[in-house]
Amino acid sequence: MLNKIAKFAYNVRQIQLNVNFYKEQLEAKEDMLAMTTKFLVDMQQSLEERNKELSETHKEIFDSVKFAGLIQKSLLPDVNVLKVFLKDVVFRVIQQISxxxxxVFIKNTNKGVMFGLLDATGHGIPGAMLSIAGSLMLNELTSSMEIDNPKILTKLFNYQLYNTFNRDSYSIGHMEGTICYFSPMSNKLIYCSAKGKGFHIPFIGNINPLSNTKNAIGDNSAEEFENFEININKGDKIVLYSDGLVDQFGGESNKKFSRERLRKLLIENRDKNVKEMAVIIENESNMWKGSNAQTDDISFKLVEF
Structure with a gap:
């Protein structure tokens, strides 16, 4: 009988020990859970504060970029200047961001008009800084002297751009594009194209790409450029564009829009006026892009003689 009581007492003590052990384990886990919960709550609060800071910073950056876009747009020229010498002009500048x-460039001369389209290295803020600097340089050059030769203007612009940005043994920026001169007295379009892109759409005849040189503006202070000439008849059109238009990915196979697709679009709509053509090009580009992100800055200019 005594052995049974002793054995029972022993079992009770073991149970109490086990209960105390599991109680301690449970309390430890509860403490750990409380610490983990506090850590997660603190982390969530920290993330919320960080997200708020990032949202405020993003808004400040977005507002600054948006305002910078307004400044850049204010530097775009007035197309009415060209209409003194031409039937009609229209252009689009669709930057990848604001x-x-x-x-684009437009400047009257005594006997005609200079006009062009330029594409700076990169896009976004670096591209905008170079683009604005280039626009100011061109305006300064054409305001300080009478220039009606695209090759001379391109060479002067090239020298100034190179010595401003690229003279210290490494290149940080250049520009590509086409500068044109037209005088109604000669009915000739003279243009200098430094890796520029464009088409001549004659009133009658085949649509042909504009010739160009393979040298960019600003890469070398002694770079050579070349003038090209086109006889212009009433009803002819010129299209200048940046590579962002034809390099945009989209369509069913997610391919580039391509120069050939643009050429076919121009052939199909050659009888329309430049305002109608501009709307068609922009709409077709947007449809091609679809839900894809814009690949690059897009710009084009249409001139009708």
Whole structure:
């Protein structure tokens, strides 16, 4: 009988020990759970504060870029200047974000008009800074002297751009594009194209790409450029564009829009006026892009003689 009581007492003590052990384990886990919960709550609060800071910073950056875009747009020329010598002119500058590296140029001379389209290295803020600097340089050059030769203007612009940005043994920026001169007195379009892109759409005849040189503006202070000439008849059109237009990915196979697709679009709509053509090109580009991100800055200019 005594042995049974002793054995029972022993078992009770073991149970109490086990209960105390599991109680301690449970309390330890509860403490760990409380610490983990506090850590997660603190982490969530920290993330919320960080997200708020990032949202505020993003808004500040977005607002700054948006305002910078307004400044850049204010530097775009008035197309009415060209209409003194031409039937009609229209251009589009669609930057990848609010600001970018594409710009257009227009300047009257005594006997005609200079006009062009330029595409700076990169896009976004770096492209915009180079684009604005280039626009100011061109305006300064054409305001300080009478220039009606695209090759001379391109060489002067090249020298100034190189010595401003690229003279210290490494290149940080250049521009590509086409500068044209037209005088109604000669009915000739003279243009200098430094890796520029464009088409001549004659009133009658085949649509042909504009010739160009393979040298960019600003890469070398002694770079050589070349003038090209086209006889212009009433009803002819010129299209200048940046590579962002034809390099945009999209379509069913997610391929580039391509120069050939643009050429076919121009052939199909050659009888329309430049305002109608501009709307068609922009709409076709947007449809091609679809839900894809814009690959690069996009710009084009259409001139009708």
């Amino acid at each position: 600001i970018g590296g594409d710009t």
